[in-house]
Amino acid sequence: MTVEDGGRATGDDQRAMGRPDPARRPGTPGRGSSSARDLERYAGLFASRTRVMTSSAMRDLMAITERPDVISLAGGLPDTATFPAETLAAVMARVAVDSSARALQYGPTEGMLQTRETIAQVMAGSGASVDPGDVLVTAGGQQVIDLVCKTLIDPGDVIVAEGPTYPGAVPTFCAYQADVVQIAMDEDGMRIDELEAVLDELEQGGRRPKFIYTVPTFQNPAGVTLSLARRRRLVEVAQQREILVLEDDPYGALRYEGDALPTLYELDGGQFVAYAGTFSKILSPGIRLGWAVAPRPVLEKLNLGAQGATLCPSPFTQLFVSAYFATGHWDGYMDELRDLYRSRRDAMLDALSAHLPPEATWTRPQGGLFIWATLPDYLDTTDLLALALSRNVAFVPGRAAFLDGRGASSLRLNFSGSGEDDIREGVRRIGEIVREQIELYGALTGHPPCAPPASGAPPQPDPELADVLTLPRRREPGRERDAR
Amino acid sequence: MTTALRVAVLQGGRSLERQVSLVSGARVEDALGRLGHEPTGIDIGHDLVPRLRELNPDVVFVALHGRDGEDGAIQELLEVLGLRYTGSRPAGCARSWDKVLAKELLREADVPTPDALVFSETAVKELGAADALGAVEERLGFPVVVKPACQGSALGIRFAACGAEVPGALIAAFSYSEKVLVERYVHGRELAVSVLGDEALPIVEAVPHEDDFYDFEARYTIGRASFHCPAEIDAGVAAATQDLALRSARALGLEGFARVDLLLDRQSGELQVLEANAIPGLTETSLLPLAADAAGLGFDAFVARAVELALAR
Numbered sequence: 175m176t177v178e179d180g181g182r183a184t185g186d187d188q189r190a191m192g193r194p195d196p197a198r199r200p201g202t203p204g205r206g207s208s209s210a211r212d213l214e215r216y217a218g219l220f221a222s223r224t225r226v227m228t229s230s231a232m233r234d235l236m237a238i239t240e241r242p243d244v245i246s247l248a249g250g251l252p253d254t255a256t257f258p259a260e261t262l263a264a265v266m267a268r269v270a271v272d273s274s275a276r277a278l279q280y281g282p283t284e285g286m287l288q289t290r291e292t293i294a295q296v297m298a299g300s301g302a303s304v305d306p307g308d309v310l311v312t313a314g315g316q317q318v319i320d321l322v323c324k325t326l327i328d329p330g331d332v333i334v335a336e337g338p339t340y341p342g343a344v345p346t347f348c349a350y351q352a353d354v355v356q357i358a359m360d361e362d363g364m365r366i367d368e369l370e371a372v373l374d375e376l377e378q379g380g381r382r383p384k385f386i387y388t389v390p391t392f393q394n395p396a397g398v399t400l401s402l403a404r405r406r407r408l409v410e411v412a413q414q415r416e417i418l419v420l421e422d423d424p425y426g427a428l429r430y431e432g433d434a435l436p437t438l439y440e441l442d443g444g445q446f447v448a449y450a451g452t453f454s455k456i457l458s459p460g461i462r463l464g465w466a467v468a469p470r471p472v473l474e475k476l477n478l479g480a481q482g483a484t485l486c487p488s489p490f491t492q493l494f495v496s497a498y499f500a501t502g503h504w505d506g507y508m509d510e511l512r513d514l515y516r517s518r519r520d521a522m523l524d525a526l527s528a529h530l531p532p533e534a535t536w537t538r539p540q541g542g543l544f545i546w547a548t549l550p551d552y553l554d555t556t557d558l559l560a561l562a563l564s565r566n567v568a569f570v571p572g573r574a575a576f577l578d579g580r581g582a583s584s585l586r587l588n589f590s591g592s593g594e595d596d597i598r599e600g601v602r603r604i605g606e607i608v609r610e611q612i613e614l615y616g617a618l619t620g621h622p623p624c625a626p627p628a629s630g631a632p633p634q635p636d637p638e639l640a641d642v643l644t645l646p647r648r649r650e651p652g653r654e655r656d657a658r
Numbered sequence: 659m660t661t662a663l664r665v666a667v668l669q670g671g672r673s674l675e676r677q678v679s680l681v682s683g684a685r686v687e688d689a690l691g692r693l694g695h696e697p698t699g700i701d702i703g704h705d706l707v708p709r710l711r712e713l714n715p716d717v718v719f720v721a722l723h724g725r726d727g728e729d730g731a732i733q734e735l736l737e738v739l740g741l742r743y744t745g746s747r748p749a750g751c752a753r754s755w756d757k758v759l760a761k762e763l764l765r766e767a768d769v770p771t772p773d774a775l776v777f778s779e780t781a782v783k784e785l786g787a788a789d790a791l792g793a794v795e796e797r798l799g800f801p802v803v804v805k806p807a808c809q810g811s812a813l814g815i816r817f818a819a820c821g822a823e824v825p826g827a828l829i830a831a832f833s834y835s836e837k838v839l840v841e842r843y844v845h846g847r848e849l850a851v852s853v854l855g856d857e858a859l860p861i862v863e864a865v866p867h868e869d870d871f872y873d874f875e876a877r878y879t880i881g882r883a884s885f886h887c888p889a890e891i892d893a894g895v896a897a898a899t900q901d902l903a904l905r906s907a908r909a910l911g912l913e914g915f916a917r918v919d920l921l922l923d924r925q926s927g928e929l930q931v932l933e934a935n936a937i938p939g940l941t942e943t944s945l946l947p948l949a950a951d952a953a954g955l956g957f958d959a960f961v962a963r964a965v966e967l968a969l970a971r
Contacts, residue, residue, distance in 0.1 A: 235813075237677035241703070552826045557814055557833035560674055611829055614779065618788045618825040 223329070223351050235559055239568045245600035248568040250342075250394065250543055251591035252455050256510060261503060269493045281489035283481045285311025285465070289492040292499045293451065293465050300426055302440040302449075308467050310476055311487040315424050315452035315464035318476075319343050321483070322385065322420050322448065322466075323350040325475040332376060332383040336364050338546070338575030338584070340394045340422065343387060347577070354577045355383070361537070363390060363400030366407045373415060385418040385448075390438055392425040392542025395575045395586035399540060402435055409438055412446040418472065422450045425542035427508060430516035432540045439467060448472055453495060455543070456508060461491035515543070521594040522587060522601060529605025531612055536587075543590040546572075548583060549608060552615055555585045558607060567603040663695045665965065666715040668732065670701035673724030674834075675810055682940035683721040685947075689961040690719070702726070710739060717968050718743040719961075721940060724810040728936045729755040744968040746936045750911035754934040757807045757839055760910055764931055767909035769902060771931045772921075773798060774841040776807070779832055791824055798842040804828060806835030810935065817843070844930050846921030849889055851903035852938065852946040853916045854960065855967055858900035859949035863889035885945070887952040895922065899929055906931050914967045915960075917946055 239246040269277050284290070290306035297304045312318050319342075327333065329351035335343070337356030347354050355376070357369045369386070376382060388408070390400035400408070412419045421438040439449040444467070452464035466476055480486075498504065522545060526536050536547035549555065555571040562568060572584030587604075589597055615621070667690070669683025670676050683699055690697035698713055700706065702722065710718070718741050726732055730751035736743045746754075754760050764771045775794060781787035794802060804827035805815040814834040816827035824840070831838040848866075852859040866883040889896065903918035917938035921930045938946045940957075950960040 234677040235674055237680070238672060238674070241672060552829060554826075554830050554833075557830040560813060561833040563674065611833070614782060614832060615825060615829050617782050617786075618791070618828055620788065 223349055235563060236568065238563050244563070244566045244568055245592060245596045245603075246568045247587045247589070247592060247597070247600050247604075248570045249588055249591045251588070252459065252511070252543075253514065253590060254458055254460065256514060257458065257507070261498070261501070265494055265498045265501065268497050269490075272497070273493050277490045277493045279489060281486045281492065283310075283477055283486050285309065285487050286489060286492045286496070288496040289463075289487075290465075292496050295499065296427075296456075297449075297451065297467070300434065300437060302437050304467050308444070308470070308473060310466045310468070310473055310480065311492060312464045312466060312480060313462045313484055313487055314454055314459070315422060315450045316342060316346075317480070317483070318448075318450035318464055318466040319346050319387070319420070319422065321476045321479045322450075323347065323352065324479045324483075325472065326384040326418070327352050332381055334369065334372065334383045334386040336388055336393060336396070337578075338395050338572060338581055338586075339387065339577075340389055341570065341574040341586075343422075344574070344577060347387075352384075356576060356578065356580075359393070359396055359398060361398055362404055363393065363398050364388060364404065364408070366404045366411065369408070370411060373411070373417075382415075383417055385420050386412065387420045387422065388438070389422045389424070391423055391435065392428065392539050392544075394425070394542065395544050395570065395572075396546040397537040397539030397542055397544045398546075399435065405435065405438055405441055409442045409447065412442065417446065419447045420450060421447050424450075424452045424455050427456050428512060428515060428543070429541040430512055430519060444469060456511070457495065457498070457504070461488075461494060463487060463491055463495060515590050518589040518592070518594055518597060519545075521597045522589040525598045525601035526605075529602045531605070531609050533612055534608060543588055545587045545589065547585050547587060548572075549585070550612065550615075551583045553608070553611055554582050556582070558585070558611065561607050561611075562604060565603045565607065567600045569604065663716040663965070664713065665690050665695050665697045665717055665719055666710060666713055667697050667699045667719045667721055668702050668706075668727070669699060669721045671703070671722055671724075671726050673722065673726055673810075674813065675724035678811075678939055678941060679721060679723045679727065681942075682723065682944070685940055685942070685957065686719050686721045686961055689958045690965075692958055693962055695965075702732070707735070707739065710741065715741065717741075717965055719965065719968075720745050720937060723937055723939060725808070728810055729808065742968050742971075744964045745914040746912045746916065750913055751936040753910045754912060754916070754936045755808055755810075756837075757805065757933050758837055760933060761839070763909050764906060767905060769906050769909060769931050770929060772842045772844050774839045777828060777838050777840065779836045782828075788825075791821070794824060794840055795821055798840065801843045803841045803843050804831050805839050805841065806831045806833075807837035807839050809834040844921045844923055845925065846923045846930065847889075847891075849891075849899055849920045849922055850945045850949075851900055851918045851920065852949040853903060853907045853912065853918065854950070854955075854963055855914070856904070858903050859946070859955075860888035860952040861891070861896055861899055862887040862945045862948055862952075863891070864945075885948060887945075887948050891922070895927075895929075902929050902931060906934055910934055912936060913971070915946065915964050 236248065238244060239248055287306065289311055290309040293309050294304045294306045312321065323346055327350040331352055333347055333352045333354050335354055335356050336359050339356060355372055357372060358365050390405060392399055408419065419438055423437060426437065437449065439447045448466060448468035450464065450466055453461060454464065466473065468476060519539065523538060526547065530547065533550045534547055536545050539545060556573060559569065559571050570586040572581030572586065573579065575581050575586065592600065667683050667687050669679045671679065673679065687697040687699050700709055718736055720727060720732060720743050722728065722732060728751055730748035733743065733746070733748040733751055737748065753763055758776050761771050761774060775797060777787055801817050801819045803815065804818055804824065814831045816830055818824045818827045828838055848864040850862045850864065863886045864883050865886065899920060902920065906918045907916050912934060917935045919932045921932060923930060938944060940947060947957050947960065950957060
């Protein structure tokens with residue numbers, strides 16, 4: 175027999191083809207027998223696009239983070255324990271009393287009017303004026319990414335994204351067989367000069383990206399924010415070249431310092447920018463509610479796509495959201511969340527300064543959930559993850575945020591999902607292994623590690639080195655149009 | 659099937675191969691259920707001993723991969739508890755888990771295995787082993803394969819095409835193991851022989867796709883490599899391969915079931931044993947089940963036989 179397709183084999187590495195059903199506890203009765211022969215048979219049924227939908231060694235390693243003794247700085251979870259259970263109970267009771275039958279019924283594909291009004295209010299809070307009629311309610315922000323791809327992408331079409339990009343968008347882009355081109359970033363977000371150079375180059379090759387995917391505010395995974403000047407320039411570029419921008423904005427409301435910046439959607443006035451929002455980080459990911467705001471023709475196609483995918487977003491959780499916002503508690507809850515995450519961010523930044531060696535650099539986010547750290551280029555963070563897991567701490571290796579193999583010496587750290595003590599201890603352990611590996615490399619090559627900083631103040635990242643996100647580039651673009 | 663046995667199926671744990679082990683364990687449980695036994699899956703952790711005492715199993719099926727499962731630690735504990743279990747005893751596990759030790763034992767048994775040099779973290783840090791890196795070129799030539807001495811998966815294995823690539827490859831491998839093997843590269847066909855009791859099952863050949871040649875993970879990923887079973891090789895060579903695998907398993911003291919990985923040198927036609935796995939993967943796409951299918955045995959009969967061998971000793 176020859177097995178060509180269908181999943182993962184286990185040779186020397188004994189890696190799993192599929193993940194075990196999480197609902198199935200060890201010891202419970204299982205399914206029928208399946209074998210490589212069966213897999214081969216199913217493989218003939220799979221669409222060609224599933225060829226790129228494979229699991230990875232990195233994902234398999236992450237299985238260990240489900241164990242309670244592991245401090246996971248790998249997730250992207252908000253801390254839902256902060257939401258008062260009494261409030262949940264009271265709001266749900268109100269939904270039951272006022273709208274039981276509606277909550278249990280199908281709803282409109284575009285979402286219930288009152289929920290869309292709530293979304294318009296939320297967006298008004300960040301400065302963007304939106305007509306509730308232009309809002310499509312979705313199953314989380316993730317569905318917006320999927321719907322936009324479904325609507326715009328034929329196999330081989332180009333999507334331009336940041337490098338690094340949101341790791342959760344990678345499987346979506348792959349599933350639609352997009353050709354993703356990633357643009358380097360620095361502390362001011364995506365390099366618009368490089369973007370323009372790439373667009374020029376694509377145009378010379380007769381190609382035009384279908385859309386530019388960006389998380390401009392507190393980017394996942396980099397933690398950086400697109401500057402106002404670059405926002406303006408990006409919107410100009412989109413308008414001049416008539417390219418759609420998908421602005422993914424899950425974290426905009428989670429600002430811990432500095433002044434809010436206008437969204438791309440607001441700057442553009444809804445011509446070439448589609449906006450993806452979500453309640454996941456500002457209320458609950460469990461309610462699975464996000465939304466899209468887009469130019470009408472695009473919105474209509476997204477709506478058709480959503481009909482085929484989910485028929486309608488959950489009326490149950492939509493009514494919960496509307497009823498909750500009607501209580502007026504949301505603003506106060508957001509203040510609490512911001513205070514909590516600000517402290518956790520500060521704890522992580524302090525811990526990084528205290529424990530990471532001078533060779534390492536990291537971003538200093540003004541909001542959001544993530545910090546992106548970069549180590550010397552001879553360290554591979556996927557290998558480092560294995561070592562970290564042996565010390566019961568986890569992070570996301572940087573490769574997860576690239577489709578082209580870059581990011582090998584970077585890592586993403588989350589500060590919203592762990593308490594301050596765990597953050598400090600987790601970063602201490604990571605610092606320890608990084609120092610050990612640097613020392614080992616020094617011993618192997620005769621290059622001693624950087625001299626430790628003078629005692630006293632903890633080492634601060636050198637501002638000159640803060641340009642950590644300018645990663646090796648594919649090409650040398652002209653820089654005359656840098657929007658900085 | 660005679661009487662229903664209470665079988666504890668050990669899986670998961672803290673190993674880097676936890677995920678694979680959970681899949682292997684689930685499949686073994688399913689097979690045991692179909693065979694009329696009473697399997698209980700246990701994700702191993704701090705409560706392992708009380709759970710085993712409470713269950714008082716007739717036999718323990720060890721479906722763990724990687725550290726704790728394959729290094730002999732669990733088997734030692736099962737010996738202490740006086741429980742019968744599948745697969746190899748502690749010494750057999752320890753000897754195959756440590757690739758450096760395994761290489762020595764294979765050499766002593768006149769089993770051909772590629773030349774290698776060993777670097778330990780201590781030697782690098784404390785004893786100036788870096789000054790001896792030049793020996794890699796003199797003794798082995800390039801390219802070399804750099805691999806952690808103790809790691810069950812392809813993780814951390816790298817090619818180094820020249821001296822400049824050695825330190826980076828060593829650093830990667832040291833992430834998994836304090837000892838690292840730098841092995842002469844053999845350009846060969848990749849063969850795996852699964853051993854069940856005293857028998858060698860049909861040979862599996864892994865053929866990596868060309869563009870993934872330098873990616874060790876890809877070599878064992880269906881879709882990025884092809885697997886042929888039985889391998890399309892000359893009958894005489896196949897018999898010699900199986901014989902060598904059985905000799906290797908004996909030299910290392912492996913029992914019950916195991917898998918031996920070999921290379922068939924494309925130039926010289928010689929066989930070289932790379933390593934042996936005390937508890938190879940048992941997932942839908944693992945090589946041992948593939949071989950069991952090709953032998954006409956099937957997975958359930960393999961599991962039945964593994965249990966029978968455990969009870970017979």
